[in-house]
Amino acid sequence: xxxxxxxxxxxxxxxxxxxxxxxxxxxxxxxxxxxxxxxxxxxxxxxxxxxxxxxxxxxxxxxxxxxxxxxxxxxxxxxxxxxxxxxxxxxxxxxxxxxxxxxxxxxxxxxxxxxxxxxxxxxxxxxxxxxxxxx
Ligand SMILES: Nc1ncnc2c1ncn2[C@@H]1O[C@H](COP(=O)(O)OP(=O)(O)OP(=O)(O)O)[C@@H](O)[C@H]1O
Ligand SMILES: [Mg+2]
Numbered sequence: 142x143x144x145x146x147x148x149x150x151x152x153x154x155x156x157x158x159x160x161x162x163x164x165x166x167x168x169x170x171x172x173x174x175x176x177x178x179x180x181x182x183x184x185x186x187x188x189x190x191x192x193x194x195x196x197x198x199x200x201x202x203x204x205x206x207x208x209x210x211x212x213x214x215x216x217x218x219x220x221x222x223x224x225x226x227x228x229x230x231x232x233x234x235x236x237x238x239x240x241x242x243x244x245x246x247x248x249x250x251x252x253x254x255x256x257x258x259x260x261x262x263x264x265x266x267x268x269x270x271x272x273x274x275x276x
Pocket of ligand 1: 186190191193194195219221222223224230231235236237238239240241242243244245246265
């Protein structure tokens, strides 16, 4: 353990970097190539949201262990505008930026754990994790 990566998100290249680092950490945790792609895709969506809505923030990637299960934890933090109605934001098709509105629900579906904490005017924290399937 002890593997923790703090990645600043403030430009498009940072989204690419977070995606790649997430993929690499998932590989270290023993996830299959397909699962690595899934984790990278979820990271990419929440990183894109940081850029789009908060302009900047941070993604923290770490390896986690629960009993004999290994996983990857992803925490995305920003001090942006916050989300006024989280339930609504989690619905597919809801977008305040003429987007598809698939980012948050998509990331939730891709991961095993997904939690949004947001305070208007303060910012948003998204915590998600994926666990390796038992072999
Ligand atoms: N970090 C954030 N800070 C503030 N609002 C956010 C943040 N992330 C998401 N939101 C809000 O939640 C809505 C839904 O996000 P979601 O990622 O699902 O869709 P989208 O970004 O609008 O479109 P896309 O399908 O391109 O991702 C956003 O339109 C925005 O209003
Ligand atoms: Mg989005």
